[in-house]
Amino acid sequence: MKNIFFTFLIGISLFSCKGTSSVSSKEKTETTKPNIVVILCDDLGFGDLSSFGHPIIETPNLDAMGKKGLHLTNFYAAAPVCSPSRVGLMTGRSPNRAGVYDFIPSPKKSDDLRDLVHMQAYEQTIPQRLKTVGYETCLTGKWHCNSKFNSDAQPKPSDFGFDYWFATHNNAAPSHENPNNFIRNGEKVGEIEGFSCQIVVGEAMNWLDKKESDNPFYLQVTFHEPHEPIASPKDLVQKYLPLSENIEQAEYFANVENMDKAVGRLLEYLEKNFGENTLIVFSSDNGPETLNRYYRAKKSYGSPAELKGMKLWTNEAGVHVPGIFYWMGKKTFQGTSDAVISSLDFMPTFCELTGAELPDVQLDGESFASVFVDGKFERTKSLLWSFYDALNDRVVAMRKGDYKIMCRLENDSIELPKIHNMHAGNEDLIKQAKLTDFVLYNLKEDISECEDLSLKNPEIFKKMKASLESEYSDLLKGSFVWKRDELEK
Structure with a gap:
């Protein structure tokens, strides 16, 4: 399948280029390498987007993205909670193999050794593999893959292949509005005015603006929204207030729409500047938080739709999340696909699409590259x-x-x-x-x-x-x- 799809990829890449007769073989090969953008929400429920059935929340940008590309009804996160899900996404391996079994707390010494937990230096990640074939890499948003964030005691994002990183350890603090806990390439940034999702997208676009080479890029945009502590623009809150049970629910609805607006800004920028060959994947790290499960979860009105459970459940709602793929500039399958795909599959898929070698370790994901041809993917590995x-x-x-x-x-x-x-x-x-x-x-x-x-x-x-x-x-x-x-x- 790898050779078949790579031939298909070369074909559509050359078809989309003007004047291919004057392009060298080396340049033709380079055109087959897509820019890759991974957009990951935090605690977004399967039913939280209007295109996935939410009756109130408006998400026009993501809805349009799904119509242009693939709307995935059977997409899965690697775990039902944050840290292991992110480790699974980046490595293509069950987070249990990496030793990340639950969300990673602060490094307070504990009997169960959670203060030691981190993604270990020997783990191979997507950005590391893509750098071997010429990619430039960037992370903006939430990290949450180690207990000692921005410390020499444990690996940092730069140790896992990110050339540039702008991130927080866990949640935006004190909330999504005017966060003060971002670190940029190891240096504290201080308070930033605005809302986290817009800040994260702005940073990503600034990095791309300053990128001097024509090398392809891997960009990982990891929103804090709609994880607590939730804060949303007042105009959007007022928009949803008449349609909500209370102001807390209006805050949640507004939070999801604000995230969609941030995605819209990024999509518009990418269409204008990199629209000839950029693959974008969108999803969530796990299912929606349960309202009032802990004292800060007062605005957690996420929807699992018809799925059983919530975040932290191994029933469907904990791991079955929205999935949208859109390949700008390429003629690929458009429409709804019921192919069973996981974030564990990103590593082998991106390696296949770029020609990068797979890491020499046991992977739990497999390439879903065929889904771009006809919307179908016959999974051979269990989840x-x-x-x-x-x-x-x-x-x-x-x-x-x-x-x-x-x-x-x-x-x-x-x-x-x-x-x-x-x-x-x-x-x-x-x-x-x-x-x-x-x-x-x-x-x-x-x-x-x-x-x-x-x-x-x-x-x-x-x-x-x-x-x-x-x-x-x-x-x-x-x-x-x-x-x-x-x-x-």
Whole structure:
């Protein structure tokens, strides 16, 4: 498939260039390398965009992007919470292999060793691979891939292939409005006037304006919106107030539209300056936050639509998120696709599209490049989530084809407690736990996970169960175990 699609890519690239007869072979090869832009929201629900069914929020820019490109109804995040999802996206590997099992807190010393957690220096990321084939790289927005942000004690974004970075450790503080916690290439910036999503897009455009070479670029734009603490432009809040239950809900609706406006600014800029060959992918790191789950979640009115659960669930709403792809300047498939695609697939896909070599490690994603040809992609790898701190009871879940199987973890008939991190003190507890109490769903017919088919379809259940047991065992063997003494020598 790689050679077939690369031939297709060269063909459409040369077709779009004028005067190809006078272009050298080297220049023709260069035209096949697209600029790549990844736009990632924070806690955006599957039902939060108007094109994904929200009855009130207006997101015209993303809706238009989906009509020009691919509107993906089966797109998945690598994890149901922030940090592991971002690590999975950038590495193409289950975050368990990287040792990032939950969101990463501040570096306060803890018994479960979460203060040590970070994406380790040996992990290979998308920007690192693309730099090997001439790409320039930039990160603007949220990072959240280590506990000690902007410290020499742990790798920084620049250690993972970003030539330029403008980021925060976690959320914009004190809120999305006038944030004061951005770091630019290791230096504190101080308070910046405006709203975070607009600031992040402005920084991205400034970087592109100052880029002197004609090399292709990889740009990762990671919004803080609509994660708490939410702050939104007053005019948008007033627009939604008559349509909302209260001002907090109006703030959320306005927050999503403000993010859409920021996307619109970026799309307009890219069309004008790099519209001949730029691939843009848009999604969310996980599903929507539960209203009032913690004291600051007072404006978390995100919508899971018909999906079961919310953020931090291994049910669909935790990981099944909006997905939109748009390849500016290329004649690719346009319309809705039900192909099952994950952010884990970005690494192998981008490497295929650019000619970069894949990292020499076990990847859990696979290239979906064929989706640009006809909207179809036949997945061969299962999607497996093992999230030990899930709010629901069945913490292990796997999608394979149209089916999804889920189960609990038990030791001596006692369910495992909620676990933030795998470390030397609980490794045996986790690895000796048994998979129990399975349920089976047909997501094509039952996206809301209402009907357990484990008894109704015994043959399918038997195959899915055996596959889950095998793949979970493989993941456990490759999961990283944190040990304080080894890391603090």
